Amino acid sequence: MAIDLQLLPRPHSLTYSGGTTVLPDRQFIVLGGPAPPDLFLIGERLQQALQQHAEVDWSIVTGKNVPADRVGLRLSAAPQAANHPQGYRLAITPTSMLISAGTAAGLFYGGQTLIQMLAQGGRELPQVVINDRPDFPNRGVMLDISRDKVPTLETLFDLIDLLASWKFNQLQLYTEHTFAYQAHPEVWAETSPLTGQEILALDDYCRARFIELVPNQNSFGHMRRWLTLARYNHLAECPAGCDTEWGYFDEPFTLCPGDPGSLDLLRSLMDELLPHFSSRQFNVGCDETVDLGQGRSRAIIAERGQGRVYLDFLLKIYREVSARGRTMQFWGDIIMAYPELVSELPPDVIALEWGYEADHAFADHSAKFAASGLPFYVCPGTSSWNTIAGRTNNALENLRNAAEHGLKHGAAGYLITDWGDNGHWQPLPVSYLGWAYGAGLAWAYDANREQDMAQAVSLHAFRDPTGILGRVAYDLGNAYLEAAVPIHNNSVLFRILQESPVDIAARAGLTKANLEKTLNYIDEVTAALDDARPNRPDADLIRHEFRWAADMLRHACRRGIWSLGQDDFAMRQQLAQHAAQLQTEHRQIWLARNRSGGLSDSQARFEKMRRDYDELIKA
DSSP states (O other): OOOOOOOSSOOSEEEEEEEEEEOOSSOEEEEESSOGGGGHHHHHHHHHHIIIIIOOOOEEEESSOSOGGGEEEEEEEOTTSOSSTTOEEEEEOSSOEEEEESSHHHHHHHHHHHHHHHHHHTTEEEEEEEEEOOSSSEEEEEEEOSSSOOBOHHHHHHHHHHHHHTTOOEEEEEOSSOBOOTTOGGGGTTSOOBOHHHHHHHHHHHHTTTOEEEOBOOOSSSOHHHHTSTTTGGGBSSTTOEEETTEEESSOOSBOTTOHHHHHHHHHHHHHHGGGOOOSEEEOOOOOOTTTTSSTTHHHHHHHOHHHHHHHHHHHHHHHHHHTTOEEEEEOHHHHTOGGGGGGSOTTOEEEEEOOSTTOOHHHHHHHHHHHTOOEEEEOBOOOTTTSSOOHHHHHHHHHHHHHHHHHTTOSEEEEEEOOGGGOOSOGGGGHHHHHHHHHHHHOHHHHTTOOHHHHHHHHTSOOTTSHHHHHHHHHTTHHHHTTOOBTTBOHHHHHHHSOHHHHHTSTTOOHHHHHHHHHHHHHHTTTGGGOOOOSTTHHHHHHHHHHHHHHHHHHHHHHHHHHSOOOHHHHHHHHHHHHHHHHHHHHHHHHHBOSTTHHHHHHHHHHHHHHHHHHHHO
């Protein structure tokens, strides 16, 4: 029986010989190389996969005295076995299987490929030779745990396993205030933060799966959660509030770079946070210092320039990071605005070039970073935030754009970001599609560029052999297109849920006809959802999450129609009742994967939406 393998990522080279191999029972998995004990965990995972998918019981051994006819799988680590430190060769012959690599990491990646083959073929596998290696040496995911969701450990462990199966090798948890700093308890008091012990456990779990858990703590802008507190407010650039590109904030946002206490605070954070991580890198953030120069730094910036003042503070942070034996990562948006200062950056910093629209200037910016000689990552996104169900077409093109130009200009890494702006309303599985496509592009761009992602995510994320759940996720993520009102880094359907009826009615291009068209589209693409058959412990939860996401988008359409028309009392009552139901489900879905901290902030946005109906009803 021929088996057409659907692998994620697709390998660089896969050659079928035309035959199949039926796996016998009671064979051996033989660990070879200079340090066989280092391969035990890899062998153990393969042993479990053989038991689960092929229903055979193979023992793990090492040494030279294993009878040749009992060797079912050999894992061989030898320095010259692959032409890339993370590369591998996988061969399935009529009598046995071999994975060879130059490093344990390469063997792990080859093992992940074989596990996917076993999941599809069971006891009968195609005879193949795979030669494989990654395009980007560093392939990561950055998950926002500060706005507003802090996942449970169980959720994070499950996510790490999923990312490892797709050959990611870095994970960052974007942090503003959600680490339990013992010296700063007031900042995380209501957030259910990650503790030091939990970070140590996550770091250990990641290392066993060849993932580097990179510490992440924003250190300049995005410090609102700190600076609104009395203990830290005096460190703010604008203690009472500021103008931003997103409107006026009545709260502080950015540290004042000229206040010595700002650097003292960052030293305290580094000294407490960094020892919990084995990684020798550290992402200090430093993006979007939008109020810099509006307050306490106005005079010095008028004298020396905003770019110079920013760079001087960044270099102070760099010296603190270097003194602690770490390599500094930082978001490169500010420096990109002042290219004349790039030459003054230390050569060992890593710039993170981020952008989330399909047409982001990765080509131009990557060329500039490459010309500077600085190592840099390209950082696209999943396009899940500010959407409920994602922006599929935008996400796929954004991810492809970043990979293409990152490769062309020698980017050292590919980091996919997943944010939680404005209440973090999107369920976690909405992000699987972007992570899956990005995993393929980062590993083997040419082989994965045209991957059928609806089918791939159904099989490799949802474990749904029907293909339905992947298709629902893909198509529901394109509902934003039906409304035909493009918004930067946003979906108009999401905006409708968080804007007032007056603002909705004033939005250019929004029409009742397109919202009704969107309603019909949502019904069509979710019609088969109940027929999906995901084979995961959280299968029922995933179906619930997508039903809720679809209902949220339906509510947005009806809210928009109501806002554009004459006030209809009966419709307003229906919207109020539906909003209450959606809010109750939001709480249930949230607590199934996340801690309670941050939930009240997110639910407050529902309360605001519901008041638009309730206040009118009461009136």
